[in-house]
Amino acid sequence: MKKTKVICFANNKGGSGKSTTCSNVGYGLTLFGNKVLLIDGDMQLNLSLSLFDEDQVLSFARGEKNLYEGIRRQDDLTDYIVHSEYENLDLIPSSTLMSSIEYELFTKWQREYILKRGLKSIIQSGNYDYILIDAPPTLGGWVMNILCASDEIIIPVESSPWGMFGLGNMFEFLQDVKEIAPDLIIGGVVITKVDARKNYFKQTIESLRELEDVKVFETFIRVDSAIEWSQDGHQPVTAFKKGSRAAKEYLDLTREIAGLPV
Ligand SMILES: Nc1ncnc2c1ncn2[C@@H]1O[C@H](COP(=O)(O)OP(=O)(O)OP(=O)(O)O)[C@@H](O)[C@H]1O
Numbered sequence: 503m504k505k506t507k508v509i510c511f512a513n514n515k516g517g518s519g520k521s522t523t524c525s526n527v528g529y530g531l532t533l534f535g536n537k538v539l540l541i542d543g544d545m546q547l548n549l550s551l552s553l554f555d556e557d558q559v560l561s562f563a564r565g566e567k568n569l570y571e572g573i574r575r576q577d578d579l580t581d582y583i584v585h586s587e588y589e590n591l592d593l594i595p596s597s598t599l600m601s602s603i604e605y606e607l608f609t610k611w612q613r614e615y616i617l618k619r620g621l622k623s624i625i626q627s628g629n630y631d632y633i634l635i636d637a638p639p640t641l642g643g644w645v646m647n648i649l650c651a652s653d654e655i656i657i658p659v660e661s662s663p664w665g666m667f668g669l670g671n672m673f674e675f676l677q678d679v680k681e682i683a684p685d686l687i688i689g690g691v692v693i694t695k696v697d698a699r700k701n702y703f704k705q706t707i708e709s710l711r712e713l714e715d716v717k718v719f720e721t722f723i724r725v726d727s728a729i730e731w732s733q734d735g736h737q738p739v740t741a742f743k744k745g746s747r748a749a750k751e752y753l754d755l756t757r758e759i760a761g762l763p764v
């Protein structure tokens with residue numbers, strides 16, 4: 503039976519590459535022989551759109567098979583899993599109604615642990631090697647649920663001054679989270695959307711490496727139009743264009759996350 507590792511991709515700074523990294527690392531892990539469940543925790547539906555077209559994503563969102571319904575009803579989330587066209591890659595889709603998830607959580611017993619409870623059977627079944635959760639760009643009770651359900655958090659950070667500023671807030675928040683999720687590990691920071699023509703990213707990397715106790719992944723992800731084209735086609739970048747720079751970088755990052763030699 504598999505021991506399932508739960509990793510979330512979170513950062514309250516919007517547009518830092520959470521959804522892009524979650525979907526591409528998820529697909530990458532399947533290429534290295536893993537079975538992966540992706541969970542779309544954001545009302546923007548971006549992770550769902552990374553694998554399914556708009557019509558399909560909206561039909562999940564308007565129907566009953568989405569994370570919002572599962573959380574609202576406090577169900578076992580096994581029944582909310584859909585299969586993607588890729589082998590060993592499944593998804594729990596999101597809904598735009600996730601915008602009212604904080605309200606739903608408010609009245610519930612032990613409200614930080616509802617997602618964790620919903621995932622219990624899936625983890626116990628040993629069906630998946632990894633569960634990857636895409637978090638929204640917020641830091642409320644719902645993100646707390648995501649962190650409490652995770653073994654590890656990976657923080658994608660955009661190489662920009664405001665990206666670096668946001669990271670400080672994120673670490674402060676993680677200090678508070680320790681009280682209710684004492685076993686959560688900070689898996690590392692991944693620098694995304696690097697424009698290698700600018701020197702700013704070198705400064706970003708240097709200042710990140712100065713932080714104590716924080717792993718910064720060796721692999722950083724550069725800006726590549728293949729990412730946008732792959733998202734336009736609802737495909738992981740490695741499936742869309744295997745020879746692209748982004749495909750190579752995401753496979754390297756996947757190896758680092760899985761502890762495989764890069
Ligand atoms: N390496 C890259 N090259 C080019 N564009 C990228 C790259 N990574 C991400 N993007 C684009 O940047 C935007 C933000 O990325 P993404 O949606 O993954 O960030 P996010 O952190 O999930 O955002 P949000 O906080 O809104 O959930 C998207 O339009 C995506 O297509």
Ligand SMILES: [Mg+2]
Nearest residue numbers: 520521544548
């Ligand atoms: Mg996102």
